[in-house]
Amino acid sequence: NAGVMQNPRHLVRRRGQEARLRCSPMKGHSHVYWYRQLPEEGLKFMVYLQKENIIDESGMPKERFSAEFPKEGPSILRIQQVVRGDSAAYFCASPPQGRESTDTQYFGPGTRLTVL
Amino acid sequence: GESVGLHLPTLSVQEGDNSIINCAYSNSASDYFIWYKQESGKGPQFIIDIRSNMDKRQGQRVTVLLNKTVKHLSLQIAATQPGDSAVYFCAEKGGTSYGKLTFGQGTILTVHP
Numbered sequence: 001n002a003g004v005m006q007n008p009r010h011l012v013r014r015r016g017q018e019a020r021l022r023c024s025p026m027k028g029h030s031h032v033y034w035y036r037q038l039p040e041e042g043l044k045f046m047v048y049l050q051k052e053n054i055i056d057e058s059g060m061p062k063e064r065f066s067a068e069f070p071k072e073g074p075s076i077l078r079i080q081q082v083v084r085g086d087s088a089a090y091f092c093a094s095p096p097q098g099r100e101s102t103d104t105q106y107f108g109p110g111t112r113l114t115v116l
Numbered sequence: 117g118e119s120v121g122l123h124l125p126t127l128s129v130q131e132g133d134n135s136i137i138n139c140a141y142s143n144s145a146s147d148y149f150i151w152y153k154q155e156s157g158k159g160p161q162f163i164i165d166i167r168s169n170m171d172k173r174q175g176q177r178v179t180v181l182l183n184k185t186v187k188h189l190s191l192q193i194a195a196t197q198p199g200d201s202a203v204y205f206c207a208e209k210g211g212t213s214y215g216k217l218t219f220g221q222g223t224i225l226t227v228h229p
Contacts, residue, residue, distance in 0.1 A: 035219075095215070107152075
């Protein structure tokens with residue numbers, strides 16, 4: 001997990017509020033994958049971004065969810081008007097340093113979102 | 117649709133025993149597989165990976181076996197230790213040029229001292 005940074009680690013929101021989750025990939029890498037993990041389940045792919053581009057967002061809910069990876073700064077996963085069903089752990093991943101292939105992914109510590 | 121599943125949701129072993137965690141996958145186009153370990157409250161930790169042109173790969177105390185004929189993957193942990201207690205996930209990359217992974221449900225490994 002070393003090198004992939006996520007914040008905040010824990011986030012509490014009330015229904016209807018917005019949640020912003022941030023991820024910085026491994027140093028030198030411009031690829032970020034976001035996954036969601038519901039309690040007692042495996043991780044589910046949400047979106048894959050490269051700097052300033054969304055490559056694959058096939059796992060993103062059609063409404064309320066968006067992701068970006070600007071030229072400067074971390075990748076942001078944004079959830080508008082949160083509902084209780086959004087409560088989950090959100091992980092981002094990026095390829096490790098020194099690897100040309102983008103297949104291998106190292107994960108960050110995650111953001112645990114709780115919607116009250 | 118694509119799916120990756122595990123045969124055993126829980127596995128309990130004694131310290132020092134060998135552990136075997138199994139995983140079945142359904143996407144014949146999958147060409148890359150990873151095993152992850154996840155401890156409570158933490159992110160998945162990379163353990164070992166294998167590409168579809170191999171059938172076996174060894175790491176430190178771990179071995180991954182791939183049987184493409186029956187679409188089966190296993191993780192063997194030698195001399196299991198209490199610190200190995202965690203949830204183990206297999207993940208596959210199927211049909212994409214980038215690392216979009218599909219995860220299985222997970223196996224809970226408990227190691228008794």
